[in-house]
Amino acid sequence: MDTVRLAPHDPRVREERAEIRGKTYTYLIGEPEQERPTGTVFLIHGFPDMAFGWRCQIPVFLSMGFRVVAPNMVGYAGTSRPEELGQWSMKSIADDIQALAGHVLGENEKGEKGEKGQIILGGHDWGGAVVWRVALWHPELIRAVFSVCTPFQAPSTRWMPLEEHLAAGRLAHFRYQLQLAGPDVEARVTTAQHVGHFLRGMFGGRGPGGEVGFTTSAGVQLDLDQLARLGPSPLLSPAELHHYVEQYMRQPAPPLRGPLNWYRTSRINYDEERRLAADFRQLDMPALFIAATNDAALPLSLSAGMERHFAQLTRGEVDSSHWALIEASAEVNAQIVAWLAKVLPEDIRATL
Structure with missing residues (x-):
C-alpha cells in the first residue's frame, strides 16, 4: 500500500477543470494502475485547506484500486468564487458534488446495485459537513460516507444565531x-x-x-x-x-x-433544510465518523448521540488535533481501510 504523501504537482494526480451548475471547479484526480477502478472516492476538504490537504490519503486509495477525486471547493485555488452567498449553501454545494460526480464518472458507470455513478464520499472540517449534507440531499449517490473530525448534525426546526448560543453559555468552541x-x-x-x-x-x-x-x-x-x-x-x-x-x-x-x-451561510442553510427536518429519521448508507481527541474546534461532545441518526454507523478516534489528516494520517488511513473492508460488497472487498 502506497503511504508516500503527495508532493506539490505530484505525477500520481493531475488537475482538471469542470464547468457545472454555472461554476468552475478545479479538482485533483488520480487513476489506479489497474485498467478498471474498484470504485471512485471523492474527498472534500475544509478550511483553510484545499484538495492537496488529502495528500496523505490519496495514495492509499489509489493503491487500493480506487479512482480518487479531490475538488478544490468554491472559493479555493482555481475554483469559482460566486458573489451570491446562496451559491455557498450546503444544499448548493451538495448539488455541485452530485453534478461533479456525474461529470467525472460519465453516463455509463454503474454502482453495484445498478445506480449510476455511486461514490465513496469522505470529508474533513467543512468538508465533513458537506459529505453529511450530500448524504441528506442525494443519498442515491453514495455507496459509503465518512467524516474525519466533523460530526453529523441533524437538520433543525429552530433557528438560533451563534451570538445567542454564546450568550447562553453554549458553543464557546465556535466563538472564532x-x-x-x-x-x-x-x-x-x-x-x-x-x-x-x-x-x-x-x-x-x-x-x-x-x-x-x-x-x-x-x-x-x-x-x-x-x-x-x-x-x-x-x-x-x-x-x-x-x-x-x-x-x-x-x-x-x-x-x-x-x-x-463558508462561515456566512448559517441562516441560508437553516432555511433550506427546514423542509428536511420534520421527516428526517436516519441515513441508511454505511457511515464512518473518526473523532480527533484533541480537536479544540470540534470537541468529542458534539458527536454525542450521533448513532440515532444512522442505520450503519462506525465510530473511531485518533489521538490528534484538528489536523488529523496529517498529524495522525497513518491511524486515520488504517481506520478508513478497515471500515471499507467491512462495509463494501464482497466482490469489491476481494479486490482491495
Missing part, C-alpha cells in the same frame, strides 16, 4: 466563527506573504514565546507583525506551504474572501 464571518480577516490578510503567515498560524506555527496564530476563543491573530514572527508549521514543509500560498493567490483579491464565505 464570529471573527471569520466578519470583515476583518479578509481585509487584513491580503498579500501572498500575509497568506503564508496566516497559514503557518492556522497549521500550528508558534512564536518565540509560544505565541499562536489562532485560537477558538479569539480567532486569527490580526497583528500582522505578530503573525510574521510565528515559526514554521510542524504540519507543512516549506514546499507544501509555498504550494498552498500559490493556490490561494489564484483567487481574485482579497484571497481569503472565498474561504471565509
Whole structure:
C-alpha cells in the first residue's frame, strides 16, 4: 500500500477543470494502475485547506484500486468564487458534488446495485459537513460516507444565531466563527506573504514565546507583525506551504474572501433544510465518523448521540488535533481501510 504523501504537482494526480451548475471547479484526480477502478472516492476538504490537504490519503486509495477525486471547493485555488452567498449553501454545494460526480464518472458507470455513478464520499472540517449534507440531499449517490473530525448534525426546526448560543453559555468552541464571518480577516490578510503567515498560524506555527496564530476563543491573530514572527508549521514543509500560498493567490483579491464565505451561510442553510427536518429519521448508507481527541474546534461532545441518526454507523478516534489528516494520517488511513473492508460488497472487498 502506497503511504508516500503527495508532493506539490505530484505525477500520481493531475488537475482538471469542470464547468457545472454555472461554476468552475478545479479538482485533483488520480487513476489506479489497474485498467478498471474498484470504485471512485471523492474527498472534500475544509478550511483553510484545499484538495492537496488529502495528500496523505490519496495514495492509499489509489493503491487500493480506487479512482480518487479531490475538488478544490468554491472559493479555493482555481475554483469559482460566486458573489451570491446562496451559491455557498450546503444544499448548493451538495448539488455541485452530485453534478461533479456525474461529470467525472460519465453516463455509463454503474454502482453495484445498478445506480449510476455511486461514490465513496469522505470529508474533513467543512468538508465533513458537506459529505453529511450530500448524504441528506442525494443519498442515491453514495455507496459509503465518512467524516474525519466533523460530526453529523441533524437538520433543525429552530433557528438560533451563534451570538445567542454564546450568550447562553453554549458553543464557546465556535466563538472564532464570529471573527471569520466578519470583515476583518479578509481585509487584513491580503498579500501572498500575509497568506503564508496566516497559514503557518492556522497549521500550528508558534512564536518565540509560544505565541499562536489562532485560537477558538479569539480567532486569527490580526497583528500582522505578530503573525510574521510565528515559526514554521510542524504540519507543512516549506514546499507544501509555498504550494498552498500559490493556490490561494489564484483567487481574485482579497484571497481569503472565498474561504471565509463558508462561515456566512448559517441562516441560508437553516432555511433550506427546514423542509428536511420534520421527516428526517436516519441515513441508511454505511457511515464512518473518526473523532480527533484533541480537536479544540470540534470537541468529542458534539458527536454525542450521533448513532440515532444512522442505520450503519462506525465510530473511531485518533489521538490528534484538528489536523488529523496529517498529524495522525497513518491511524486515520488504517481506520478508513478497515471500515471499507467491512462495509463494501464482497466482490469489491476481494479486490482491495
